[in-house]
Each structure stands twice: as structure tokens, then as C-alpha cells.
Amino acid sequence: MSVKHGLLALLCEGPRYGYELKSAFEARTGTTWPLNVGQVYTTLARLERDGLVARDGEDPEGHALYRVTATGTREVEDWWSQAVEREAPPRDELAIKLALAVGLPGVDARDVLQRQRTATVRALQTHTRKKKALPAGDTAASLVLDALVFAAEAEVRWLDHCEARLSRARNGAR
Amino acid sequence: MSVKHGLLALLCEGPRYGYELKSAFEARTGTTWPLNVGQVYTTLARLERDGLVARDGEDPEGHALYRVTATGTREVEDWWSQAVEREAPPRDELAIKLALAVGLPGVDARDVLQRQRTATVRALQTHTRKKKALPAGDTAASLVLDALVFAAEAEVRWLDHCEARLSRARNGAR
DNA sequence: CACCGCATGTAACGTGTTACATGATTCA
DNA sequence: TGAATCATGTAACACGTTACATGCGGTG
Incomplete structure (x- = not known):
């Protein structure tokens, strides 16, 4: 859920392309969690499949842009408004x-x-x-x-x- | 890796059957991490596929027993001898x-x-x-x-x- | 009888990871 | 020219989760 929602949140700033998202994600976390580029694309594909993001043409340099959809925006807002669940803790x-x-x-x-x-x-x-x-x-x-x-x-x-x-x-x- | 190694470690005590492993696992962790029985069987199947455990007949009541193999024993010993990696921390x-x-x-x-x-x-x-x-x-x-x-x-x-x-x-x- | 706990599985899916293929651009 | 970085993907796999199917045995 971290990567998925992370990318979604970044896309709320405006349309971005895959590689850009990877860089942004890593920059924010101080490269503490390097993100394999491949995962960005697979995650974007799944988000697109689920209607949370959509392709949005190309930028001037020809990069494939993605934007967040209305459903995606709602999903992100939900994410921000809900605490990360630690009561049913992940297996440690x-x-x-x-x-x-x-x-x-x-x-x-x-x-x-x-x-x-x-x-x-x-x-x-x-x-x-x-x-x-x-x-x-x-x-x-x-x-x-x-x-x-x-x-x-x-x-x-x-x-x-x-x-x-x-x-x-x-x-x-x- | 927790479930996999956990079951393997429990099997080192002696042959057990699936449901028994589930109970043992939950008992040790104070039911903090309830374990879906289905996962026990899928995990056992994967462990068997990888040669870490093997079927070991039935107990007097007809339960399908599993035992740990030599490879599995080595795997568990490795697990005990190595610290849980927290340097490359999991995505939080x-x-x-x-x-x-x-x-x-x-x-x-x-x-x-x-x-x-x-x-x-x-x-x-x-x-x-x-x-x-x-x-x-x-x-x-x-x-x-x-x-x-x-x-x-x-x-x-x-x-x-x-x-x-x-x-x-x-x-x-x- | 109906329900619950025990017992063994299977199927489908979600997230994450690695490795691979491919091509453009930049820079020493 | 050769290497590194940018850029877009695909394929295969690992682990975990839920839901489902099925049957046995005891207990209210």
C-alpha cells in the first residue's frame, strides 16, 4: 500500500511520468527506500486498471504522462484522513x-x-x-x-x- | 519469511500436521498474529516444493504429518544464526x-x-x-x-x- | 438436528521484487 | 567509442490473504 498510495499522492501534485515518480519518491524519503523503476510501471498499470490514474498524453519531451482520476483523488483523500493501522500489527x-x-x-x-x-x-x-x-x-x-x-x-x-x-x-x- | 521460517522452526521439534502448526504458532505469539489455516497448507506446499520439508506418513489419528529435511534443518540453523535485517528497513x-x-x-x-x-x-x-x-x-x-x-x-x-x-x-x- | 471445532486442502488475488529487453541521450 | 543515466516496459516469481469446498466428530 505504501508505493501505491505514495505514487497516487505524488500524482495529485500534477501529471508526471514514470521515471519522474521514481525520482520524486526517492527524493522525499532521502533514498532510504530506493524504488525499482519496474515497480513504478507495474504499479501504474494496476492503478490504471483500477481506474485510479489515467494516461494523459505526453509532455513536450515525449514522456508518457499519468494523471490521477476523480476516483483516485478520493482514494488519496481517504488515505490522508485515515491513520495507518497499527492495531492489527503486521507480522514482525x-x-x-x-x-x-x-x-x-x-x-x-x-x-x-x-x-x-x-x-x-x-x-x-x-x-x-x-x-x-x-x-x-x-x-x-x-x-x-x-x-x-x-x-x-x-x-x-x-x-x-x-x-x-x-x-x-x-x-x-x- | 516469518511464517515460512516459523513453521520450519516448529517442525524442528518433531513431525507435526498442518492444523497443529497453526495452533502452535498462534499459541507462541499469544494469538497476536492469528494464522489463517489455509496459509499453513500453502506454505507447507511451497516448503515441500523447495525440499525444506517432506511428508512423513500419518500419525495414529490419521493426520498428514510433515517433517523437516536436512536442507530444512540447515535453513533453520542459518535463520537462528543470522540477525533479522533492519539496515535495509522494510518500507514503513x-x-x-x-x-x-x-x-x-x-x-x-x-x-x-x-x-x-x-x-x-x-x-x-x-x-x-x-x-x-x-x-x-x-x-x-x-x-x-x-x-x-x-x-x-x-x-x-x-x-x-x-x-x-x-x-x-x-x-x-x- | 444444527452448530461448532478440527482437519485438509484449492483458487484467486494483491503487493512487492528481481531480472530482462530495448532504446535514447549525454558525457568522458 | 564506451559507459552511465534516462526512459518504458514485460515476465516470472515470492509471500501473504481471503474465500471457498469438503468432510469428520462431538455437543447442545
Whole structure:
């Protein structure tokens, strides 16, 4: 839904062509989420099929323009007006992995925790570095990286919390 | 990848049949991620196609058992030994949405922030309530809910951070 | 009897990903 | 000239989701 609605939202600014949409999408997210061009075209094809966008001739340079339809506009407005659903949370691979790890005899959950913590801290550093390298004034990209930083920090906190829980359980068991 | 590896990991405990896997998976995650039975069978079919599991006769009650193969065992061991990749983060719909919102003229980013904050706080409450309702001693389920709580808290903090940034930008602009 | 939980699947679809094919333009 | 970037697509595939079909067994 992110790509689909993202492209749709960008098209609300005015007609664009495929490659332009890819660039715009990446620019807004500070290249945090590079977008394969192919996906832009397949997504546009699906949006066209569903009547949310329509081809709109060519620009002076001969690029195939797309514009958003009335239905598409409504769809975007709905998107803006509704919160991203986090109550029925998407399957979190890490949470599932650890939930299984603590219950399986052959797996050392502490090892899994350790490794994940190292990786997450490294990711945190990567995001921080990327943020510093950001051109000043790019609010959108800066906020995106902040989101990743906040999420990674929370993950580290959670991993430490898990560690503590497992240690307590271990000591309590003897 | 979560479901696939999750089922594989569960099968490492010993042969199981489809419905049993569904129950086990849900039990470990405290029913946080209910698993459609259909998906269990399609996933098992794909795992069988790829040689990671194999049919293993029937149990005394006539259930179609699956067991993990040598290749499958290796795959699971790899999974345990590798951290969940968060450096190339999955597309985060909320982050993308806000990154686009701050740059688009027709959209009030503060409104979007407000609505999202309300929804996230509500989700936080839901998770807390669910955690209280948990039977004592279910470590795995408890940790899963903690993960959601930590993530939601981080999201609220980030939303507030965004608000502050936007307010500053607004005042700085006049 | 009717309903529910257990049990095994199949079919169709949505989103996303990669790889490939093709051609124009620009630039060292 | 050769490489990189711009530009438009197609094909095949992975994962996940929902809905549907079908049958068994127990319980109110």
C-alpha cells in the first residue's frame, strides 16, 4: 500500500511520468527506500486498471504522462484522513523469532538476542551517520531517518528487556 | 519469511500436521498474529516444493504429518544464526506517508500527525490491556506484546518529535 | 438436528521484487 | 567509442490473504 498510495499522492501534485515518480519518491524519503523503476510501471498499470490514474498524453519531451482520476483523488483523500493501522500489527519477524526461540529447547535465545542487539546497534549507527550526511533543510528525509532511529532505539530497549526477563526466569528456576 | 521460517522452526521439534502448526504458532505469539489455516497448507506446499520439508506418513489419528529435511534443518540453523535485517528497513507506510505529507501543498501534515497519534495511543492501550489479560507464565506472548508496546511508544515519541519540528519550521518561516 | 471445532486442502488475488529487453541521450 | 543515466516496459516469481469446498466428530 505504501508505493501505491505514495505514487497516487505524488500524482495529485500534477501529471508526471514514470521515471519522474521514481525520482520524486526517492527524493522525499532521502533514498532510504530506493524504488525499482519496474515497480513504478507495474504499479501504474494496476492503478490504471483500477481506474485510479489515467494516461494523459505526453509532455513536450515525449514522456508518457499519468494523471490521477476523480476516483483516485478520493482514494488519496481517504488515505490522508485515515491513520495507518497499527492495531492489527503486521507480522514482525523479530518478535516471532524470539517468541519461538524462548520456547524451543534446541535454541539458545540469549545467543539470538545478542546477535540481534549487535545488528540493531549497527543499524542505529548507520542511520545516524546517514542523517549527518543529509543536506541541511531536507525535513522529510530527516524525519524518515529519525523514524528509523527511534524504532531501532526501541528495539534495543526491547532486546535488553527480553534479556532481563530471561535472566530472571533462569535464576528463578534454580 | 516469518511464517515460512516459523513453521520450519516448529517442525524442528518433531513431525507435526498442518492444523497443529497453526495452533502452535498462534499459541507462541499469544494469538497476536492469528494464522489463517489455509496459509499453513500453502506454505507447507511451497516448503515441500523447495525440499525444506517432506511428508512423513500419518500419525495414529490419521493426520498428514510433515517433517523437516536436512536442507530444512540447515535453513533453520542459518535463520537462528543470522540477525533479522533492519539496515535495509522494510518500507514503513507511516514514514513514507509523513515524508510525502510535509512536502505536499494540499495536505495538512499536522492533521495527519494528530490522527495518527490518537490511533497509536489507542493501539498502545489495546496492547497493554491484552498484556494484562495474559495468563501468568506465558513468557513468549508477554514478550511479543512488550515488543508492540515498545514500538508504539517509540512511534508516539517520533510523532511528537515531528510535530515539534514542523512547529519550529513554521515559526522560523515567518 | 444444527452448530461448532478440527482437519485438509484449492483458487484467486494483491503487493512487492528481481531480472530482462530495448532504446535514447549525454558525457568522458 | 564506451559507459552511465534516462526512459518504458514485460515476465516470472515470492509471500501473504481471503474465500471457498469438503468432510469428520462431538455437543447442545
